[in-house]
Amino acid sequence: xxxxxxxxxxxxxxxxxxxxxxxxxxxALSFVLLLVIVVTPISMIVYHAFFHxxxxxxxxxxxxxxxxxxxxxxxxxxxxxxxxxxxxxIVGVFYAWLLGRSNIPGKKLMRFLFTxxxxxxxxxxxxxxxxxxxxxxxxxxxxxxKTFGLSSAPFNINTVxxxxxxxxxxxxxxxxxxxxxxxxxMDPTLEESARIAGxxxxxxIWKITLxxxxxxxSSGALLILISSLAHFGVPSILGFSQGIFTLPTxxxxxxxxxxxxxxxxxxxxxxxxLLVAVVALALWIQQRVLRSGGYDIIxxxxxxxxxxxxxxxxxxxxxxxxxxxxxxxxxxLGMIFLxxxxxxxxxxxxxxxxxxxxxxxxxxxxxxxxxxKNSMIxxxxxxxxxxxxxxxxxxxxxxxxxxxxxxxxxxxxxxYSIPGTVLAIGVILAWSGSLGLNLYNTLWIILVAYIARYLxxxxxxxxxxxxxxxxxxxxxARTCGASHTESxxxxxxxxxxxxxVSGFFLIFLPAMRxxxxxxxxxxxxxxxxxxxxxxxxxxxxxPQASALGSVAIVLIIVVNSIVNALNQTRxxx
Amino acid sequence: xxxVQVELRHVTKKFTTKTLGDIVAVDDFSxxxxxxxxxxxxxxxxxxxxxxxxxxxxxxxxxEGEIYLSGRPVSSSKANLYVPPEERDLGMVFQxxxxxxxxxxxxxxxFPLRIRKVNRAEVERRVKQALQHTSLAGLEDVYPSDLSGxxxxxxxxxxxxxxxxxxxxxxxxxxxxxxHLRETMRFELKELQRKLGFTIIFVTHDQSEAMAISDRMLxxxxxxxxxxDTPENLYNRPINRFVHSFLGESTFLKVVIKDGQVYxxxxxxxxxxxxxxPDAEPEMILATRPNAIEITGDTGYQSRIETRIFLxxxxxxxxPLGSQKVKVQTPHxxxxxxxxxxxxxxxxxxxxxxxDSDAEKERARRQLI
Numbered sequence: 001x002x003x004x005x006x007x008x009x010x011x012x013x014x015x016x017x018x019x020x021x022x023x024x025x026x027x028a029l030s031f032v033l034l035l036v037i038v039v040t041p042i043s044m045i046v047y048h049a050f051f052h053x054x055x056x057x058x059x060x061x062x063x064x065x066x067x068x069x070x071x072x073x074x075x076x077x078x079x080x081x082x083x084x085x086x087x088x089x090i091v092g093v094f095y096a097w098l099l100g101r102s103n104i105p106g107k108k109l110m111r112f113l114f115t116x117x118x119x120x121x122x123x124x125x126x127x128x129x130x131x132x133x134x135x136x137x138x139x140x141x142x143x144x145x146k147t148f149g150l151s152s153a154p155f156n157i158n159t160v161x162x163x164x165x166x167x168x169x170x171x172x173x174x175x176x177x178x179x180x181x182x183x184x185x186m187d188p189t190l191e192e193s194a195r196i197a198g199x200x201x202x203x204x205i206w207k208i209t210l211x212x213x214x215x216x217x218s219s220g221a222l223l224i225l226i227s228s229l230a231h232f233g234v235p236s237i238l239g240f241s242q243g244i245f246t247l248p249t250x251x252x253x254x255x256x257x258x259x260x261x262x263x264x265x266x267x268x269x270x271x272x273x274l275l276v277a278v279v280a281l282a283l284w285i286q287q288r289v290l291r292s293g294g295y296d297i298i299x300x301x302x303x304x305x306x307x308x309x310x311x312x313x314x315x316x317x318x319x320x321x322x323x324x325x326x327x328x329x330x331x332x333l334g335m336i337f338l339x340x341x342x343x344x345x346x347x348x349x350x351x352x353x354x355x356x357x358x359x360x361x362x363x364x365x366x367x368x369x370x371x372x373k374n375s376m377i378x379x380x381x382x383x384x385x386x387x388x389x390x391x392x393x394x395x396x397x398x399x400x401x402x403x404x405x406x407x408x409x410x411x412x413x414x415x416y417s418i419p420g421t422v423l424a425i426g427v428i429l430a431w432s433g434s435l436g437l438n439l440y441n442t443l444w445i446i447l448v449a450y451i452a453r454y455l456x457x458x459x460x461x462x463x464x465x466x467x468x469x470x471x472x473x474x475x476x477a478r479t480c481g482a483s484h485t486e487s488x489x490x491x492x493x494x495x496x497x498x499x500x501v502s503g504f505f506l507i508f509l510p511a512m513r514x515x516x517x518x519x520x521x522x523x524x525x526x527x528x529x530x531x532x533x534x535x536x537x538x539x540x541x542x543p544q545a546s547a548l549g550s551v552a553i554v555l556i557i558v559v560n561s562i563v564n565a566l567n568q569t570r571x572x573x
Numbered sequence: 574x575x576x577v578q579v580e581l582r583h584v585t586k587k588f589t590t591k592t593l594g595d596i597v598a599v600d601d602f603s604x605x606x607x608x609x610x611x612x613x614x615x616x617x618x619x620x621x622x623x624x625x626x627x628x629x630x631x632x633x634x635x636x637e638g639e640i641y642l643s644g645r646p647v648s649s650s651k652a653n654l655y656v657p658p659e660e661r662d663l664g665m666v667f668q669x670x671x672x673x674x675x676x677x678x679x680x681x682x683x684f685p686l687r688i689r690k691v692n693r694a695e696v697e698r699r700v701k702q703a704l705q706h707t708s709l710a711g712l713e714d715v716y717p718s719d720l721s722g723x724x725x726x727x728x729x730x731x732x733x734x735x736x737x738x739x740x741x742x743x744x745x746x747x748x749x750x751x752x753h754l755r756e757t758m759r760f761e762l763k764e765l766q767r768k769l770g771f772t773i774i775f776v777t778h779d780q781s782e783a784m785a786i787s788d789r790m791l792x793x794x795x796x797x798x799x800x801x802d803t804p805e806n807l808y809n810r811p812i813n814r815f816v817h818s819f820l821g822e823s824t825f826l827k828v829v830i831k832d833g834q835v836y837x838x839x840x841x842x843x844x845x846x847x848x849x850x851p852d853a854e855p856e857m858i859l860a861t862r863p864n865a866i867e868i869t870g871d872t873g874y875q876s877r878i879e880t881r882i883f884l885x886x887x888x889x890x891x892x893p894l895g896s897q898k899v900k901v902q903t904p905h906x907x908x909x910x911x912x913x914x915x916x917x918x919x920x921x922x923x924x925x926x927x928x929d930s931d932a933e934k935e936r937a938r939r940q941l942i
Contacts, residue, residue, distance in 0.1 A: 187669055189667040189668075189669055189671035189744075192630075192632055192658070192665075192667070192671070193667060193729070193732070194673075194684070195631075195632070196630060196661075196664070196665040197659075197685035197688060197736075198685050198688040198736070199659055199684075200657075212673070212675060214675070306632075
């Protein structure tokens with residue numbers, strides 16, 4: 001009878017209900033930890049935005065929302081996000097088609113190169129473009145003015161359009177990667193039947209191919225929209241000097257200006273409500289769009305998709321793609337590495353002016369070394385803790401399925417949709433004494449923020465892996481005489497270990513270059529790598545900031561190669 | 574004689590692969606398909622049948638030879654001519670249906686007409702007609718994903734017939750359907766062909782399907798044409814051992830021919846009692862169908878029933894002949910028991926030379942493509 005009842009269920013469901021054991025402990029722990037780590041900071045923001053000294057009051061909200069600076073920041077946020085989304089989508093779809101479906105040379109290598117911006121920290125890119133195209137002191141601007149005797153700088157990156165340009169060069173891979181894989185897995189007979197029906201190649205692209213990958217395009221585009229709305233790095237580096245603010249940078253400015261006072265943080269909390277509302281609207285649209293869409297375009301056996309001969313346009317388009325790569329990948333990278341070598345910012349970038357002194361300085365200055373150490377400690381511990389926590393929550397949600405498991409799931413992915421700036425404010429409000437625990441100015445507060453921020457990453461990878469572990473595998477272990485704990489230890493965990501490892505790196509890598517939350521949470525001795533680069537630049541020490549930036553880039557590349565090597569030798573699910 | 578609708582003259586297609594070197598996917602194919610005929614191309618995977626169809630459709634160019642549609646050259650290596658698929662005026666139905674999920678049934682079927690700039694009233698009229706022919710009337714505004722596999726394949730069929738093409742190319746159109754539906758669709762397809770009079774070129778690896786639907790069939794193996802004939806002749810008079818085994822259950826017996834008598838290998842005492850072929854070699858393969866062997870008569874090779882297997886629609890016996898065993902199928906009413914003695918007589922068998930084993934290796938290599 002029992003067997004009939006639990007036909008498709010996991011043994012874990014029965015175990016969890018039968019006795020107090022490992023499963024109930026994990027369930028309880030998951031709820032408690034998520035309440036503390038995720039729900040507390042978020043509720044604190046809502047509380048402080050609407051309550052003042054225990055009294056409900058809309059004064060703060062009304063005051064903040066009606067200020068001109070808020071309104072203009074909101075419009076900038078929306079304007080930039082929409083422009084980045086539109087142009088990022090166009091660029092992403094164009095190159096996805098070119099590399100997925102045409103006979104352009106060097107496809108494999110270019111596909112890899114086009115995903116580089118994805119792992120490159122955007123604020124470093126913004127820094128590089130600022131060095132090159134700053135309206136007053138950019139290298140290229142000054143060279144052009146000198147060479148052609150211009151009276152004013154021909155380019156200015158410190159504008160809304162400049163911000164759009166830099167953000168889009170880092171966000172278009174969202175669309176690119178989604179669409180290129182949709183194009184490659186698409187059943188080629190869908191297009192062939194249109195040819196047989198009498199349509200020319202161009203007509204097929206417009207009437208069949210593009211409409212069929214539209215779901216992939218829109219999901220990538222919405223990812224760009226949401227990321228850009230919450231984005232802090234690029235507008236903060238390019239916009240501050242010209243008074244161009246977006247909501248995340250305005251929140252940062254309000255708090256920085258108040259010197260971290262409680263009043264400043266309250267104002268930040270009120271603005272956060274507005275930012276969350278804007279992002280929530282975008283998320284709502286995302287849910288609607290994603291629910292409506294999705295065609296089954298992958299059918300039958302895998303066949304190679306139709307490759308279109310570009311004929312005469314092959315070489316010009318190849319050159320265009322190369323140029324794009326040079327502009328979005330090589331130029332910023334080159335700028336960072338060159339300026340890192342120059343004796344003083346502003347000196348021409350020629351070997352005579354080169355020195356290694358900047359590296360010497362950053363490695364001897366205690367603050368910089370400490371920031372690298374801090375980032376290492378934070379990323380490693382956030383990676384390990386979050387990976388374990390995420391796997392536990394995933395196990396509870398997928399296998400134990402207690403009452404309220406959907407609440408658990410929502411709690412774990414909630415921080416993903418909360419902008420980093422907002423999360424930081426919540427963490428400050430929750431963990432700087434008001435609840436009896438003061439972590440402010442310690443690494444702990446940054447760690448707690450990282451865990452909340454990246455929890456959804458490990459939760460998602462581990463969930464996907466656990467879903468692949470068929471219940472019969474654990475059942476087989478149980479019939480062999482293993483206890484629930486033993487089968488968990490010897491069967492389930494080893495099977496999902498590769499997913500846990502990649503979950504770790506999914507957290508470790510972005511944590512290494514994190515700047516959005518740490519810039520609000522750091523204290524005198526708890527600067528992170530990102531924060532240190534940011535403040536060196538803020539202090540006008542461009543060459544040192546670049547030197548440290550180049551160190552960060554090398555670190556990221558090394559870790560990424562390790563990840564790729566690991567992924568290639570990976571076994572299990 | 575009816576008019577030639579499709580003609581291939583010495584068509585060859587070579588692919589160059591990185592791992593396996595040059596592969597001749599289609600090697601010197603020549604055949605003619607007549608107006609109103611249903612012509613099947615049959616063979617195991619890797620035999621070149623799909624490549625052949627794709628060359629007729631214009632999705633692949635050929636390496637050598639010429640293809641003619643209604644007397645007009647569409648591909649020719651000599652004239653360096655290649656007409657793109659959209660200008661060949663064909664209908665085609667694919668294995669995975671390939672109906673466009675972002676268009677309604679009506680839009681799917683209207684697409685070929687809209688591309689041809691047919692006026693709106695005419696589009697309405699012809700789509701309606703095509704949908705009636707394929708029993709889809711009333712489903713105009715439905716999206717394909719809401720329909721069953723059989724209905725989706727009917728949309729593909731309606732879309733293919735709506736422009737009234739003279740030639741219809743079918744690339745395993747029934748193999749994604751369940752067996753019952755497959756039979757119904759097969760019947761409907763023939764019915765439609767009778768009504769509209771188009772020519773069918775039908776590619777499949779399923780011999781019973783090909784036999785049921787075809788007027789003539791081409792059997793190919795490893796890029797070469799083996800035999801072109803009617804289903805009856807192919808089944809009864811296969812030209813070689815491959816065609817024999819591909820078209821149905823086969824019994825092959827190694828025999829030795831000595832002094833005008835045929836002996837099963839391993840027993841040179843008792844002749845089989847069949848007349849050897851006129852051009853007999855000392856060693857040959859005797860081929861027949863398990864249901865064409867008689868075991869109830871008084872003449873033939875004296876043996877006994879070794880194994881008896883009772884199946885739903887027939888009984889099978891394994892009977893030793895020299896060092897080999899033959900499988901015999903009989904209706905249930907012929908009931909032997911295990912160990913019973915019987916006389917085995919071959920009726921009108923086929924004779925093939927002893928085959929070399931390299932052919933098997935080549936087949937395995939081609940499967941990898």
